[in-house]
Amino acid sequence: MATPILAVEHVQVRYGSVPAIHDLTLHVDQGEIVTVLGANGAGKTTTLRMISGLHRPYSGKVFYEGEEIQGRPAHELVGLGLGHVPEGRRIFGTMTVRENLEMGAFGRRGNFSADFDHVYGLFPVLGERQKQLGGTLSGGEQQMLAIGRALMAKPRLLLLDEPSLGLAPLIIASIFVIIDRIRSEGVTVLLVEQNANQALRIADRGYVLESGEVRHEDSATALLGDDRIRRAYLGGED
Amino acid sequence: MFNYLIQGIFAGLIFSLLALGYTLVYGVLRLINFAHSEVLMTGGFAGYFYLHYTIGQHLVSGNIGETLFYIVTGVLISGVAGTVVAVAIERFAYRPLRRRNAPKLAYLISAIGASYFLLNLAGKEFGRYPTATSQPFDNHVVFTLWGGQISMYDFVILAASIVLLVTIDWIVSRTKMGRAIRAVAQDVETASLMGVNVNRTIAGTFALGGFMGGVAGFFVAINQGVAYDMGFKPALFAFTAAVLGGIGNVRGAMIGGVVLGIVMFTPIYWLGQPWLEEVIAFSVLVLILLFRPTGLLGERLGRSA
Ligand SMILES: Nc1ncnc2c1ncn2[C@@H]1O[C@H](COP(=O)(O)OP(=O)(O)O)[C@@H](O)[C@H]1O
Numbered sequence: 001m002a003t004p005i006l007a008v009e010h011v012q013v014r015y016g017s018v019p020a021i022h023d024l025t026l027h028v029d030q031g032e033i034v035t036v037l038g039a040n041g042a043g044k045t046t047t048l049r050m051i052s053g054l055h056r057p058y059s060g061k062v063f064y065e066g067e068e069i070q071g072r073p074a075h076e077l078v079g080l081g082l083g084h085v086p087e088g089r090r091i092f093g094t095m096t097v098r099e100n101l102e103m104g105a106f107g108r109r110g111n112f113s114a115d116f117d118h119v120y121g122l123f124p125v126l127g128e129r130q131k132q133l134g135g136t137l138s139g140g141e142q143q144m145l146a147i148g149r150a151l152m153a154k155p156r157l158l159l160l161d162e163p164s165l166g167l168a169p170l171i172i173a174s175i176f177v178i179i180d181r182i183r184s185e186g187v188t189v190l191l192v193e194q195n196a197n198q199a200l201r202i203a204d205r206g207y208v209l210e211s212g213e214v215r216h217e218d219s220a221t222a223l224l225g226d227d228r229i230r231r232a233y234l235g236g237e238d
Numbered sequence: 239m240f241n242y243l244i245q246g247i248f249a250g251l252i253f254s255l256l257a258l259g260y261t262l263v264y265g266v267l268r269l270i271n272f273a274h275s276e277v278l279m280t281g282g283f284a285g286y287f288y289l290h291y292t293i294g295q296h297l298v299s300g301n302i303g304e305t306l307f308y309i310v311t312g313v314l315i316s317g318v319a320g321t322v323v324a325v326a327i328e329r330f331a332y333r334p335l336r337r338r339n340a341p342k343l344a345y346l347i348s349a350i351g352a353s354y355f356l357l358n359l360a361g362k363e364f365g366r367y368p369t370a371t372s373q374p375f376d377n378h379v380v381f382t383l384w385g386g387q388i389s390m391y392d393f394v395i396l397a398a399s400i401v402l403l404v405t406i407d408w409i410v411s412r413t414k415m416g417r418a419i420r421a422v423a424q425d426v427e428t429a430s431l432m433g434v435n436v437n438r439t440i441a442g443t444f445a446l447g448g449f450m451g452g453v454a455g456f457f458v459a460i461n462q463g464v465a466y467d468m469g470f471k472p473a474l475f476a477f478t479a480a481v482l483g484g485i486g487n488v489r490g491a492m493i494g495g496v497v498l499g500i501v502m503f504t505p506i507y508w509l510g511q512p513w514l515e516e517v518i519a520f521s522v523l524v525l526i527l528l529f530r531p532t533g534l535l536g537e538r539l540g541r542s543a
């Protein structure tokens with residue numbers, strides 16, 4: 001069996017002395033879209049922040065491409081190909097769209113014109129608004145910019161934290177289409193969502209998190225078909 | 239009156255150099271570096287010793303080449319001394335607190351501690367009495383404009399300040415390090431997700447501010463001599479200037495310094511009371527805090543580009 005691109009093993013994360021994640025074990029294989037579902041406060045954001053180096057785990061191990069990375073600072077992990085689109089988009093509001101994208105390529109050297117073209121190809125609206133300040137974009141455009149910015153670092157694994165949060169249904173649909181396309185271009189995706197229905201439609205597998213623990217773990221199709229999960233997390237719609 | 243206006247502008251340029259240190263550090267750490275006065279003091283002493291051991295009691299010839307040589311080397315030496323002290327303050331007084339997520343008050347106490355340590359170290363090593371600095375050039379009046387006299391000293395400050403202020407503006411708005419500084423100022427975590435080494439960027443910010451502060455010390459030293467507590471008053475004025483321009487705003491600090499200098503010195507023409515400059519400076523500070531707490535140009539280092 002090939003080494004998974006990401007493996008989290010028995011990780012506990014604490015805020016002060018309070019554990020937010022108890023004993024988390026999960027993995028993501030090369031080329032997959034894996035989704036982590038769960039209600040508000042379940043520990044999804046904490047999980048991603050721990051993986052990308054923003055928050056040190058209290059115990060346990062994290063392997064990225066077979067290498068132990070827990071406790072390493074975020075700015076080093078970006079260079080290894082670990083991208084993180086944070087919750088709430090976190091656009092640099094007083095920088096232009098183009099400058100935001102340049103920030104995404106901060107750790108790289110050389111010429112990025114092909115990467116700009118690639119991002120503008122995925123999100124034409126960003127190409128039209130290159131000179132506009134990030135803070136003046138709509139929520140959907142900011143989400144596109146946040147994803148495009150992360151792509152500028154040429155990640156091999158992309159962590160996405162609730163990209164659909166607060167967006168209109170049409171925009172959400174287009175964001176999910178893009179995520180699927182990013183995967184088809186060779187980027188592995190770990191997608192945190194509360195929008196379980198749509199996330200499971202593009203995902204291969206899913207984990208359901210509850211109070212900092214994995215409650216269910218299965219293929220996306222099985223999770224979509226599971227009645228208990230439908231009732232608890234999918235809101236029973238469609 | 240023009241004489242006072244000129245005096246104000248040149249004093250103001252020194253405030254600007256020093257104010258940059260406050261504003262840059264505030265931009266990235268949301269913290270007033272109250273130990274910055276000692277950066278000026280260190281730069282001043284570095285310049286003093288440099289001139290003491292090169293020129294000593296001799297009179298300089300006053301030719302252009304020699305003048306230029308002493309100014310450029312003196313500025314560099316003082317600037318580097320300021321950089322070293324500022325980076326050391328960051329490394330030993332602030333970084334350990336950052337690693338522990340300390341509350342803001344702890345930084346304030348640490349800053350006061352670092353300031354007293356450096357202040358009294360200088361007092362102990364260099365004596366508690368002010369000393370005149372060897373003059374690196376002949377301070378004659380270069381030209382007269384509408385009755386205002388511009389001396390060699392003014393001329394040098396003007397030239398050096400313009401070069402430094404333009405350079406720092408360019409660094410912050412156009413270079414990679416400047417982009418890192420602006421990103422950290424806006425959002426530390428997201429900056430690190432972009433691959434920005436936050437600790438190194440913060441140290442770089444202190445280094446830039448430290449260089450400017452050290453150079454300000456050089457100019458104070460050749461004009462007024464050195465003393466272990468020489469940083470205290472200029473630092474208060476510079477802090478006022480930084481708040482006046484909008485703390486966290488690079489161009490604001492530059493403009494704030496010159497505006498404060500003019501506001502402080504010009505009224506002396508009518509009122510004839512030199513001690514008034516301090517009353518005016520701190521009245522300005524109180525008035526801004528009351529009516530326009532974000533200063534003339536507003537906050538945010540991120541917007542300074
Ligand atoms: N900075 C923080 N300090 C203390 N507790 C936190 C912090 N961030 C999150 N938590 C707690 O950790 C738990 C998990 O939060 P989070 O990871 O944000 O959940 P989710 O992203 O699934 O909504 C929650 O109980 C939350 O209150």
Ligand SMILES: [Mg+2]
Binds near residue numbers: 044045046162
């Ligand atoms: Mg969350």
